[in-house]
Amino acid sequence: MSSIIELSTTLLAASAPIRNEPVQARSTARLAALLDSAAAVIDEIGYERLTTAMVADRAGASIGTVYRYFPDRIAVLQALAARNSERLLERLVGELASDAHATATDAVLGVLEVTVELFRMEPGYRSLRVGDVLDLLPPAADETANSVVAGAVAAALQQRFDVSADDAARRAIGSAVEVIDALVARAFARDADGDAVLLDEARRVVRATLAGVL
The missing domain is CATH 1.10.10.60 (Homeodomain-like)
Structure with a gap:
């Protein structure tokens, strides 16, 4: 993994x-x-x-x-965004392999909790998270930063829980990662601790997105 x-x-x-x-x-x-x-x-x-x-x-x-x-301020921002992405992916290693998760859906919800923790504790993360409009990947790339994360999550779930690698599973996992990115960002937009109602809604939507697929 x-x-x-x-x-x-x-x-x-x-x-x-x-x-x-x-x-x-x-x-x-x-x-x-x-x-x-x-x-x-x-x-x-x-x-x-x-x-x-x-x-x-x-x-x-x-x-x-x-x-x-x-060379310029944009390069500073891109380097910081890359570091934030690296720190997210590093934390996902342990989270996705954790014995605390009985199901693949639980593991994806663990991804959400890791994301919440980074928003709370990592300076600059709320502004330059993985899915920010300041995309890390060049315009010619076929992937976005979120899709790179989703691909890593999908591959880890396949190893850990024998989740299918078919299009439906990958689409559901990709959608869940987009939901996590968007709703967690919204929860922290005006609340340094994260709006509890929006975070609960993110958990609900992630479960609904993955239901019947994983």
């Missing part, structure tokens, strides 16, 4: 345009600090107003340091 997630993570992360990939621990830490700073600013003002100067100022770095890694 981990290899499935790794392949999906590679596909998403490969499109983040970082000028100089860090090869030393110090450079990796510097890049992480820049992304942490971008996430903190985005939490305060949203991603539309983010500038490279704001990232540098929050990180206590020079603007030259930012441009060493990123």
Whole structure:
């Protein structure tokens, strides 16, 4: 299962345009600090107003340091979105393999709970989640970021619960991932803890979407 997630993570992360990939621990830490700073600013003002100067100022770095890694603000946003996607996929490894889930539907509901936790705890995630309009994948790609996640979930469910790989199952899982992305985002739009009514509705719609299919 981990290899499935790794392949999906590679596909998403490969499109983040970082000028100089860090090869030393110090450079990796510097890049992480820049992304942490971008996430903190985005939490305060949203991603539309983010500038490279704001990232540098929050990180206590020079603007030259930012441009060493990123050609522009869009590249910063894409790199942060890629990191958010990577963190989601990493957490899905354990969630989808958990013995706590008796059924495939329970496992998909676990995906929802992982998503909720990221919205609550991961800086910048509410603005730059996997399915955001700032899509990670290039225009020529046949897939969206959400479809990459759905494909990883479908493959994991097939391994763990022997779920069918037919079109109906994949369509249902893809729809469930879209529901999770859209309704959880809506639940957190004006409530930092997530609107409980909308989150319950997301769980209900996910169950209904998968009923009779998985």
